[in-house]
Amino acid sequence: xxxxxxxxxxxxxxxxxxxxxxxxxxxxxxxxxxxxxxxxxxxxxxxxxxxxxxxxxxxxxxxxxxxxxxxxxxxxxxxxxxxxxxxxxxxxxxxxxxxxxxxxxxxxxxxxxxxxxxxxxxxxxxxxxxxxxxxxxxxxxxxxxxxxxxxxxxxxxxxxxxxxxxxxxxxxxxxxxxxxxxxxxxxxxxxxxxxxxxxxxxxxxxxxxxxxxxxxxxxxxxxxxxxxxxxxxxxxxxxxxxxxxxxxxxxxxxxxxxxxxxxxxxxxxxxxxxxxxxxxxxxxxxxxxxxxxxxxxxxxxxxxxxxxxxxxxxxxxxxxxxxxxxxxxxxxxxxxxxxxxxxxxxxxxxxxxxxxxxxxxxxxxxxxxxxxxxxxxxxxxxxxxxxxxxxxxxxxxxxxxxxxxxxxxxxxxxxxxxxxxxxxxxxxxxxxxxxxxxxxxxxxxxxxxxxxxxxxxxxxxxxxxxxxxxxxxxxxxxxxxxxxxxxxxxxxxxxxxxxxxxxxxxxxxxxxxxxxxxxxxxxxxxxxxxxxxxxxxxxxxxxxxxxxxxxxxxxxxxxxxxxxxxxxxxxxxxxxxxxxxxxxxxxxxxxxxxxxxxxxxxxxxxxxxxxxxxxxxxxxxxxxxxxxxxxxxx
Numbered sequence: 001x002x003x004x005x006x007x008x009x010x011x012x013x014x015x016x017x018x019x020x021x022x023x024x025x026x027x028x029x030x031x032x033x034x035x036x037x038x039x040x041x042x043x044x045x046x047x048x049x050x051x052x053x054x055x056x057x058x059x060x061x062x063x064x065x066x067x068x069x070x071x072x073x074x075x076x077x078x079x080x081x082x083x084x085x086x087x088x089x090x091x092x093x094x095x096x097x098x099x100x101x102x103x104x105x106x107x108x109x110x111x112x113x114x115x116x117x118x119x120x121x122x123x124x125x126x127x128x129x130x131x132x133x134x135x136x137x138x139x140x141x142x143x144x145x146x147x148x149x150x151x152x153x154x155x156x157x158x159x160x161x162x163x164x165x166x167x168x169x170x171x172x173x174x175x176x177x178x179x180x181x182x183x184x185x186x187x188x189x190x191x192x193x194x195x196x197x198x199x200x201x202x203x204x205x206x207x208x209x210x211x212x213x214x215x216x217x218x219x220x221x222x223x224x225x226x227x228x229x230x231x232x233x234x235x236x237x238x239x240x241x242x243x244x245x246x247x248x249x250x251x252x253x254x255x256x257x258x259x260x261x262x263x264x265x266x267x268x269x270x271x272x273x274x275x276x277x278x279x280x281x282x283x284x285x286x287x288x289x290x291x292x293x294x295x296x297x298x299x300x301x302x303x304x305x306x307x308x309x310x311x312x313x314x315x316x317x318x319x320x321x322x323x324x325x326x327x328x329x330x331x332x333x334x335x336x337x338x339x340x341x342x343x344x345x346x347x348x349x350x351x352x353x354x355x356x357x358x359x360x361x362x363x364x365x366x367x368x369x370x371x372x373x374x375x376x377x378x379x380x381x382x383x384x385x386x387x388x389x390x391x392x393x394x395x396x397x398x399x400x401x402x403x404x405x406x407x408x409x410x411x412x413x414x415x416x417x418x419x420x421x422x423x424x425x426x427x428x429x430x431x432x433x434x435x436x437x438x439x440x441x442x443x444x445x446x447x448x449x450x451x452x453x454x455x456x457x458x459x460x461x462x463x464x465x466x467x468x469x470x471x472x473x474x475x476x477x478x479x480x481x482x483x484x485x486x487x488x489x490x491x492x493x494x495x496x497x498x499x500x501x502x503x504x505x506x507x508x509x510x511x512x513x514x515x516x517x518x519x520x521x522x523x524x525x526x527x528x529x530x531x532x533x534x535x536x537x538x539x540x541x542x543x544x545x546x547x548x549x550x551x552x553x554x555x556x557x558x559x560x561x562x563x564x565x566x567x568x569x570x571x572x573x574x575x576x577x578x579x580x581x582x583x584x585x586x587x588x589x590x591x592x593x594x595x596x597x598x599x600x601x602x603x604x605x606x607x608x609x610x611x612x613x614x615x616x617x618x619x620x621x622x623x624x625x626x627x628x629x630x631x632x633x634x
Contacts, residue, residue: 004078009128011238013081014054014246015174015181016124017131018188020162023053024195027062030161034133034154035061041150042118042143044135049122049158050077051131053192054246055260060131080119081129086148089117091140116141120148120155125163133158175249177227178234186248186256190307193260197300202260205267205299208314209237209274211253212292212326225284229291236277240270256314264299264331271295271329292327294318299331312403316347319402349385350396350405354412358384361416362583366435366554366576369564375574376467378435379417380583381409401441410442411451418459418466425465433495435467443470449488456492463493469520471499490515500556501542519546523557523577529566536566543570 007013017023031049038047049060057075072078080087092115118141119134133155135143175182181189193204211217211233218226230253241247241257248256257274259267275293282289296317300310317332324330353359359381366376383391400406414436421434442448456463468489489496497518521542529535539555546553555567558577567575 003073004075004082007082007129010054011181011246012126012179013128013130015185016126016128017051017053018181018185019126019174020051020124020130021184021188022060022162023051023058023188024192025060027060031060031158032062034157038133038135038151038154042135044137044141046136047134048136049131049133050075051122052077052081076114076117077119077132077134080132080134081121084121084129086118086120086145086151087132088143088145090142091115092117094140113138115139116143118143118148118151120152122155122158122162125159131158175234178231178249180234180238180247180249180255182249183251186250186258187307187311189246189248189258190310193258194300194305194307194310203262203299203301204310205259205262205297206310206314207257207259207267207271207274208296208298208311208318209255209257209278210294210318210322211278212294212322214253214291217289217291221284221287221289229282229284229289232282233278233291236280237274240273240277245270256311267297267299267331268329271297275327275329294321294326295329296321297329297331308404312405315402315404316399319398346396346399347403347405349387350383350400350403353383353385354408356386358386359409359412360384360585361413361420362585363420363434363589364576364583365432365581365589366574367580369568369573369575369580374432376433376435377421377589378437378469378576379413379420380437381413397439401439404441406439406442410438411455413437414451414455415458418455418461421465422459422461425461433465433467434461435469435497437469437499438471440471443482443485448485449492452489452494453492464495467495467497467518469497469499497554516551518552518554520554520556520576521572526555526557526563526567526577527559529563531562536570539567539572540570543572 035047035049039045047061051058051060052072052075055072057070057072057077076087076089114136116137116139117134119132121129122131122133124130133151135151174180174185190204190206193202197204211230214226217229221229233253234247234249234255237247237255237257245257245259245262248258250256257270259270262270275295278291278293282291296314296319298310298313298317313332317330320332321328321330361379362382363377363379365374366378367373368375381393381397383396385391397406400409417434417436438448452466452468455461456466470486486496495517496515497520498516499520500522501519519542521539525535525538525542527535529539543553552574553572554574554576555563555572556576558564558567558575558579560579563577564575564579567573
């Protein structure tokens with residue numbers, strides 16, 4: 001049989017198909033009913049609804065009369081999607097087509113073989129031809145255009161069903177900047193490819209591409225010019241990838257390429273070709289700009305790996321490329337990569353840690369130095385590794401973020417912290433908030449508003465008693481989704497704080513555009529504050545700026561009396577650090593806070609301002625403390 005050719009707009013056609021999210025789904029009665037009606041009207045043994053994927057043809061009807069999903073190269077439907085006109089083949093053998101199609105050769109349809117075929121295309125809402133409503137007979141027929149109106153009406157009904165069932169926002173499937181398939185399209189297609197891999201037909205490989213140091217390019221030439229560069233990168237990648245692979249776009253300066261049945265040597269050649277295309281100088285407003293890219297590659301031959309895990313593996317390989325100096329290609333599963341087996345071992349352990357209940361939270365208070373009150377308790381994560389012992393975030397958070405595991409871990413932290421805070425409130429300790437750190441990966445990849453809502457509802461904790469700490473990197477992205485999510489959190493009543501402020505990423509505009517409740521000045525700016533005039537000026541500026549905007553200021557990492565004295569001189573009275581309190585296990589915190597409550601509030605009243613009294617004493621707690629001085633965030 002002559003293999004069907006590939007449409008010139010195949011990439012966009014596949015995007016339109018994947019956006020329907022119908023591939024791999026089970027047959028549905030409504031589609032079976034349409035096919036049954038077509039069989040009755042045209043008196044054929046088989047009528048079906050098919051969707052033509054990159055390599056295969058998928059059936060959406062359950063009564064296939066022995067037909068099976070077949071390779072696109074052997075399919076009659078693959079020919080059908082090439083035209084808006086009906087495809088009519090009254091006698092396949094007489095038309096000179098080779099009988100190597102399983103249906104034509106008699107391997108299906110009761111062993112009789114397909115002799116006649118008639119089909120009309122099914123269009124996606126975008127107008128692309130994604131499938132066929134087809135009729136098949138085992139004897140020659142005389143289908144003609146004049147009798148196909150009922151079949152076309154039924155195809156139009158299928159198209160209406162697709163519109164009705166397609167509830168996915170287009171923005172989730174297509175990147176508005178480059179026009180490339182985006183996040184959900186990538187996840188769906190990886191899942192489909194892995195399903196084929198499990199049947200032993202394909203090897204699935206994923207290339208994760210990131211433009212090196214692009215944020216510096218963006219800041220120097222402006223966001224609009226940066227967007228034009230990213231668009232140009234996408235245009236360069238498309239022809240390199242060709243029809244056998246697919247290129248996808250993620251937010252920022254990130255791209256993916258999905259490949260099937262490709263060797264490591266061929267993947268290396270492809271990655272180097274892509275990097276070379278990106279390295280060709282760009283010309284922007286009379287300036288010559290040179291870019292480089294780091295690329296991580298991960299592959300899966302078979303087994304129970306998920307789309308998310310393959311993406312995490314590619315991300316981990318990318319981070320390895322970054323650590324090796326950027327402009328590098330790295331494989332996730334290459335045993336020759338230094339340190340990779342250990343990284344994979346920790347990754348495997350990290351995947352099991354939640355289910356094995358190996359995580360715990362410690363809490364470190366924020367204290368008002370003038371009154372000694374506890375204003376907030378920050379939840380800090382610890383991992384009780386079964387072999388390596390107690391591990392601090394510095395030992396595993398980077399890996400959790402690069403592999404995406406931080407989303408599930410962060411959700412556990414949120415639920416645990418809210419439950420603990422509510423438990424303290426029920427015990428009468430109602431006057432402080434619980435603070436939870438949130439990484440940029442967790443914020444952008446998880447449905448964070450829903451997650452927080454579930455944690456608050458499940459625990460019973462009022463929203464205003466939860467404080468979410470966001471890093472400045474979350475704010476720098478400045479995309480619409482980030483702004484909307486922050487707005488939704490504020491509407492929920494959740495308090496928002498900027499963590500590690502002053503590390504050089506954000507500016508005053510971030511604070512003006514978003515209603516934050518608190519700035520937590522990074523300990524690098526607090527260090528040697530009394531002796532370092534430059535740090536003193538920086539912190540003084542931050543304090544004045546925050547006061548003008550009505551934002552609270554907390555100093556992190558306070559370790560010396562000299563630093564504390566300088567903070568008092570600056571008018572900063574909310575402090576967190578080893579000088580006043582180390583992180584403590586939850587039960588230790590409960591006992592200490594209960595003792596302070598009994599001492600300072602004998603009638604168990606909540607003080608006029610938020611905060612539990614500490615009687616101006618130091619909360620020096622040995623439990624769960626770090627051996628490294630100043631590791632406030634550990």
